Amino acid sequence: MSINKQEVIRIETELASDKMEGRATFSPGIELASSFIENEFKKIKLSFFDQLKNYRQEFDIKGKAANNVIGVLPGKSKPNEFVIFSAHYDHLGMAKEGVDKIYNGANDDASGTTAVIALAKYYKELNNNERTIIFIAFTAEEIGGFGSKFFSEKMNPDSVVAMFNIEMIGTESKWGKNSAYITGFEKTDFGPILQKNLKETNFNFYQDPYPTQQLFYRSDNARLAAQGVPAHTISTSKMDVEANYHKVSDEVSTLDLDNMTEIIKAIALSSQTIINGIDTPSRVKKR
Structure with a gap:
């Protein structure tokens, strides 16, 4: 398996570095982050999404330019059925005062973006996906979810079999190591499918606590x-006691990178039957 701690550290450290200046939407820092993710997708040799000429899905937010970063791994036998892996790469930017002014966003959500890149590399090397996989780094989540809104409006929901959104996996969950929770667990059989694929491991997915x-x-x-x-969304964030959530202290040094690597591996293994067209999760009741 190509998901290794060294790669996780390399990607995470770059995304949460001070030079990214907190990756605020519309900032020079988020442009640096976008370029880094685009380059990673290029190295992996992902295809472009839809009619795009590169990995950038560009759009405007109230007259200002923004972009998601999207790469695609075409499916072999079911190319018109899509599985999405996503995370948001924006964060809060810079504080106006203080010794440390940079909201590095190591956990929120450089950790999820790192997972998306690592999973793209893994599936490209595995080369056995029957369904098409779309890898997305969304922008502007922190200011209203504009990136995912724009992308979602371009998609036919009936063609999307499943979406693995990954948000804050850099710290241990309330159950400790080798565990994560799935939001909306009770709404579909997505969680049970993932857990079934992990029955030979000691990793557990739980309902959102x-x-x-x-x-x-x-x-x-x-x-x-x-x-x-x-x-x-797959997460480990202890939302009631997460000490560095939305603080300048959300830095790489606070993450459990060994555990984070194991979580990414678990996501890779747990998704196999969905990727390969064997399992199709039940649908969410529409709002």
Whole structure:
């Protein structure tokens, strides 16, 4: 398996570096982050999405330019059935005062973006995906989910079989190592399918333990989920006690990179039967 800790550290450290200046939407820092992700997709040799001429899906937010970064791995026997792996690469930018002014966003959500890149490399090397896989780094999640909104409006929800949105996997979950939770677990059989594929491992996916926070409809999976797609977010964030959430202290040094690597491996293994066209998760009841 090509998912290794050294690669995870390399990607995570770059995305959460000070030179990215907190990756605020519209900033020079987010342009640096976009270029880095685009280059990673180029090295992996992913295809372009839809009619795009490169990896950038460009659009305007209230007259200002923004872009998602998208790469595609075409499916072999079911190319018109899509599985999405996504994360948001934007964060909060710079604080106005203080010794440390940079919101590095190592966990939120450089960790998820790192996972998307690592999974793209893994599936490209594996070369056995029957369904088409779309890898997306969304922009503007922190200011209203504009990137996922724009992308979702371009997609026919009936063609999307599943969406793995990955958000904050850099710290241990409330259950400790080798565990994560899935938002909206009870809404489809997505979670049970993933867990079935992990029966030979010691990794466990759990139901979202923070139901009052409505996490299922608070991340980039929400737009497609509302249209019936089994679009779920995988996370380990302890939303009640996460010490560095939305703080300048959200830095790489606070992450458990060994555990994060194991989570990415678990996502890779757990998704195999969906990628290969064997399992098709049930749909979310439309809102």
